[in-house]
Amino acid sequence: MEDLSKPSFEVILTPALIPLYDLKGKTAIIIDILRATSSMCVAFEYGVRNIIPVSHVEDAIIHRKSGLKAAAERDGQKVDGFDFGNSPFDFMIDDLNGQSLVMTTTNGTKAIHLSSKAEKMYIGSFLNLQAVADKIITENKPVVAICSGWKDRFNLEDALFAGALASQVSHVFDLNDDSTIAAIALWNTAQSNLEAFMKNASHAQRFERLGIDRDIQFCLQQSIYPFVPEVANGMIKIDAETGNNI
Numbered sequence: 669m670e671d672l673s674k675p676s677f678e679v680i681l682t683p684a685l686i687p688l689y690d691l692k693g694k695t696a697i698i699i700d701i702l703r704a705t706s707s708m709c710v711a712f713e714y715g716v717r718n719i720i721p722v723s724h725v726e727d728a729i730i731h732r733k734s735g736l737k738a739a740a741e742r743d744g745q746k747v748d749g750f751d752f753g754n755s756p757f758d759f760m761i762d763d764l765n766g767q768s769l770v771m772t773t774t775n776g777t778k779a780i781h782l783s784s785k786a787e788k789m790y791i792g793s794f795l796n797l798q799a800v801a802d803k804i805i806t807e808n809k810p811v812v813a814i815c816s817g818w819k820d821r822f823n824l825e826d827a828l829f830a831g832a833l834a835s836q837v838s839h840v841f842d843l844n845d846d847s848t849i850a851a852i853a854l855w856n857t858a859q860s861n862l863e864a865f866m867k868n869a870s871h872a873q874r875f876e877r878l879g880i881d882r883d884i885q886f887c888l889q890q891s892i893y894p895f896v897p898e899v900a901n902g903m904i905k906i907d908a909e910t911g912n913n914i
Contacts, residue, residue: 676810677841679830679848682817683779695809696786697800697833698899699793700816701825702871703754704776706793706887707739710756712906713893715765719904721777722770731770739771744878755883775816780899783814791897791904794829798891801836811841813851824854824869825887828862831855832890862888 680689698705708719722728725740725747732738732750739752739759746753754773771777783789792800792813804811813833815826831851834843843849858865866872866884875881895906 671842671844674840674842675808676845677834677837677843677848678810678812678845679827679834679851680812680814681822681827681830681847681851682815682820683775683782684817684820686779686782686814689812691783691786691812693787693810695788695790695804695807695811696783697790697792697804697811697813697830698776698779698783698816699813699826699829700773700776700779701793701829701887702823702875703756703883703887704741704771704773704816705791706795707754707756707759708771708776708791708897708904709793709795709893709895711759711764711769712895712897714759714761715767716759716769717766717905718768719897720768720770720902721780721899721904722772723778723781725772728770728772736768736770737764739769739773741773743774744874744880755880756886757883775818779814779816783812786812789899791899792829792833794832794888794890796891796893796896797829797832797836799894799896801833803896805837805840808840811837813848818871823871825866825871827851828855828858828865832859 728738728740737751740747740750741754752758813830817823832855897904
C-alpha cells in the first residue's frame, strides 16, 4: 500500500517509458552505469569545471570548433575526430582541470535531455552511490531513477543501480512502484558478486568484444566519490564545497 507520508521513489527502466511518467516536481536521477554517468563522475574528480551534454554528434562538433574539449561515443566506441570517447579512463588526465567539456553518448546524454521536465536532475553511478542516496534523503522530494538503457531497451546495469539506490533509501521513501520492486529484487540477487553477475549482461559482452571490459570493473566500484553532479540550465556541475577535484 502506498505510504502518503513518504515521498515516492519510482524507477523508469528505459528512456522510451519517460513519456508515461509525470516528472514535474520530482528529482530525476540519470543512470548510465556503462558508461556515461560513471565517466562524468570521473571527469569531475579530475577537475573538469562543467560538462555540456548534447544529444547529437553534430552539436558536439559545433562546441569543439569553439575550442572546447569534446567527448563523443556511439555504439560503445569513440567517434573519429573527437578528443575522448566514453571510457572513464579517458578522463583520468590532469589536462582537464578547470576546463569545460562537451559530451554526447549513445544513451546517457539522450536520457538527460528527455528528462528535462524534472524539477531537479542529478547524475548517478555506483561511483557516487552513497552521495546520491544522502542527497535525496536530505532533500526528501519525490524521486524518479531514470535508466538510460541501451537504445531505449532495458539493460541490467542501470536497473541494478536503481535497485541499489532504492535499497539505500527504503527507510525514507515509498517504494510501492513495481519497477522499483523489481530493481530491488535484481539488486538483492546480484549484490553479493556484482561483477560476476554482470558478465551475463549484453553490454558486458559487447565491451568484451570491443576490448574495453576493464571499464566494467571500474564502473562497478561503489561510493568512491563524495559528490553529486547536477544538471541545470543545460550544464552539469558539482557543488564546489562537496567536490573532490584533484
